[in-house]
Amino acid sequence: MTLSGLLVQLLNGLVDASSLFLVASGLSLIFGVTRIMNFAHGSFYMLGVYVAYTFVSHMGESVGGFWVAIILSSLMVALLGALIEIVILRRVYRAPELFQLLATFSLVLILQDLALFIWGPEDLFGPRAPGLTGSIEILGRNFPQYNLVMIVIGPAVLGILWLLLNKTRWGVLIRAATQDREMVSTLGVNQAWLFTSVFALGCFLAGLGGALQEPRIPANLALDLESIGTAFVVVVVGGMGSIPGAFLAALLIAEVKALCIALGTIHIFGIDFPMSKMTLVAEFLIMAIILVIRPWGLLGKPQATARNDHSAEPPLRPSLPIFKWCTAALVLALVLVPVFEETFPYAQIILVEIFIAVLFAASLHFVMGPGGMHSFGHAAYFGLGAYGAAILVVTWKLPMELALIAGPLLAVLGALVFGWFSVRLSGVYLAMLTFAFAQIVWSIVYQWDDVTGGSNGIFGVWPSDWLSSTTALYYLTLSIMLAGILILRRILFAPFGLAIRAARDSSLRADAIGVDVKRVQWVAFVVAGLFGGIAGAVYVFSKGGISPEAIGVGRSIDGLVMVLLGGVQTLFGPIVGASIFTWLHDSVARETDYWKAVLGMIILLIVLIFPAGIVGTLSHLWQWIKHHRPLQTKKVEASK
Template identity: 65%
Template sequence: MNVSGFIFQALNGLSSASGLFFVAAGLSLIFGVTRIVNIAHGSLYMLGTYVAYSLATKIGGGFGFWGGIVITACLVGLLGAAIEFVLLRRIYRAPELFQLLATFALILIINDATLWLWGPEDLLGPRAPGMRDAIEIFGRRLPTYDLFLIVIAPVVLWILHLGLARTRFGRLVRAATQDREMVGALGVNQAMLFTAVFALGSFLAGLGGALQVAREPANLAMDLTVIGDAFVVVVVGGMGSITGAYLAAVIIAEVKALCIAIGTVSMFGMSLNFSKFTLVAEFLVMAAVLIARPYGLLGRPQGAVRGVADPEDPMRPATPALKFLGVVVLGALMAMPLMAQSSPYVLILGIDVMIAVLFAASLHFIMGPGGMHSFGHAAYFGLGAYGAALLVKWLAAPMGLALLAAPITALLGALLFGWFAVRLSGVYLAMLTLAFAQIVWAAVFQWEDLTGGSNGVIGVWPPAPFSNSSVYFILVLLLTVIGVLALRRILFAPFGYAMRAGRDSPLRAEAIGIDVKRVHWLGFAIAGLVCGVAGGLFAFAKGSISPETIGVGRSIDGLVMVLLGGIQTLTGPIVGASVFAVLQDTIMRQTEYWRALLGLIILLLVMAFPAGIVGGVINLLRRWRTAS
């Protein structure tokens, strides 16, 4: 490869960057103003490609394509406004992050709706009229459309920049990004502003998706593929910074293009295929940037969000009634193996629910009382699972030893990643945890000799007597109860109070001598440890594990469980995890469109219980008590 080859690959990188930029810019705007982590943003992008495909093929010609792109972007913008107006507006007062649950439901619904409308097959759009060919640069052929993409992204960036700098709307957006409460206090109609920003962000996502119609087939996996990348770009660039988003998109796309250009390199007798690094390149970049610049390349510290949600009640030890309820539930669970004679599946589902409970409880420990929203909690689950499974695979270790190794591996991972993570806060912390999880995932995925690569480790079954599911169920129940009670105990120990103090008021906590970072770091480690136990139990319950155990999907499931149950209560994660696991199991076998159904049920729950299920029940009880 020569110099001109590298320069040419840099051009390729620039054209890939433009797609990333559009979707990331929209996401960044929406987050900056509304503080909503809109994980359905990738779904809007996907819709953009599908709608543009339909317009380009149904109308056809230059207008169908170019006009179609503009129409698509407007339609997706309108859809975004509708989502904000109908759905999100009702839950702004819910605890932070709760809106994430609603957008998660939207992902499920939009994906199934797309499948229903457009069918399962990939749809490759036409080439761009007027830009079918390529031009020669350095003796190589660059598609004209790529050149167009290289130009259009900076143009849109410039327009957005002007709009934000010069117009009244732009000033309001910037002001709201800085301090939205103050904007409201000055008499600005916040509702209108939020809707407008949501529409603008969606417009950009639709535009980005529509522009891809000439480059890649519309397919149903686009939503999740793109959302991960978009988050990375937004965070690397700095939340709320459009220019930062462009810069980050270019850097990430260039790093990938460079990896591809280098290809296989032989060094010291070893050959290294750099093209495989594209799997994780963006997450390595993100981790490096966040460690060096905690607010991204061009970001500023996040303005405080005050008084949007109702203030959280202080945590109280369990009331006698709750303790009694706990004992009853435990008794019922202990009796389940007896029931299993008639329906053995109960135990298998029970084991899965228990593991989910332990997973969610450990996540809640740092998310709720710790105030650290981990978007990569699956890392510790996966480390635990792999720690146990690899010990069995390579050293033929007995189950007891493997189950001991699980929390230790997870603890080591949590200590390492937590040390970096607690130095950040808010959404930057969330994204750094996500980056670490993705790096662990990629390492497991790539290190085929050790971990079995994408196939994972198989043949990790519990020995007798635990091969009997009743016995294994009791073991899981025992460890889950110990884990949950231990977490609870820690929260009511001085350490727990210190952790909450650090969350609620880091300055005052420091002033009374609490080393907030250290306390949060230890809290992070404890959560990782408990999560590792869940991972180890999971490996033996399934007999096999694969990189999905660490995937983003599992991290999101964890968030959904915690939020569904209610982040402000200690029983929330237990209820949330149980409800989610059972719901998923039941719904998956009911209908072909089970994802949409699951999404609808979650939406329904979101609307009915803006404080989570347990939070909702507590509010109901309280209202009932004051009424009587």
């Protein structure tokens, strides 16, 4: 590679940096003020591309028309964002931490189907920007004119945002709110409108980022999920809430990728290594390294703990006898399911699916609820357990029974390594580091064809003969799930369970009574990893194989949704959440082509009706009834 080639590649990196920055800056802004991790940010970006496609196609023939169309598209997206904030998000700001995630996740599903409904499934390639269709020569190479404009727009937006945040009253309020939300509300500022305006601005930036891509990329339905992961990475690497940080991070990531591509295939120790393949995982490697070195990102500050969203959870109490009897009855019913195979032929199959989801969700809940560590990468342990078992059977020819036990040990190993780094961080940074590790695992699995089967995965991993019938597998899965749940529950009531809850409640106090908080949390990670790995190993044998999709970001998010849906503050929550989510997913998909939107709306409905998760809200209700009934009777007596 020549020097001029390298320089132009760095210029290419600047173009991508601008694109990344626009999306990430909005996300960072929204997080900084509202503390919402907006999963739907990528969806607003996608809508930006689509809306711009429509506008530019209709009015973008002149230079002026094109730029008006771009601005108009961004404003449309901002308007939609404001609307969504007012109608939906306002209702969930007070919900327990992370619960807003569910609302934004449902938006992802709904907005994607909305785009499908309006624009159809085909890729839409819009017209080029008038006046900027050609290229100019830089160092003997043709460089697209429009890309030069993109390079300028990034820093320009950074400058405008800086002025906005530093030179206007509104900006001062935003910065104040980023540091201390409660302060601002006591200052007599209308917090609701401040949040709405910030959310709208964030969406405007996402929309602008999308609209500006219109001349470069086809509008398509995969843009939302493609952009959201990278946007989060940029925000976290830069430091949550720091706009200049996001810019630096975008620059770093884009340039590293450009360099990987520029290097092409390199030869180390006689081995050809195609560096271009590294682009699949580059941003996650960068994030992991940055977070290990700088736990709050490049320009971030330690997060002020948000004061209002910790509604302390009630102590764990042994179950009431009635609850025990109900559970026993439920278990008995599950044991009897195969008897009715003729009438309900599909019941065992979907229940096996549900049992695996329940065990996975329960293991995630263990670190997330009692452990207080929000793992966004729990799929890693599921995946390691699954691939561990599959590889042992296929490559090492181990019997299935042994692989089922040994496979999850790989997950334990993973949890030992990832957990060690992760517990050194907290909050969103911890979440994103776990996410990075999961993505790294995914990309290794995805690319290591010889061992993992690459993108196709591993097939033909069926259970031993004695377990080959649907019913045998059903009982195996049922018993593993029950054992897993009971053991996790037992641990939560044991001294160690007390210790992880104590470490979550107050690491300050825990430290001051001699508890090694990091070690406690590390062990919690490993326990959760073990059970997540068992869920993965069982999955392999129920499906006859495993592929990268099953361990990707989708599974991590599904796990989060299950736990939050059920209620993170109750032990029964993840069980209910996993069951309902899995069942909904299965049945809604059969009823309509627009099942994502329907699923999204159901989740949204649940979010609005059950602000503490299904089980959480029901148990609050139960407490309320218990406390208010005697009061009412007293009143009645008094009035007599």
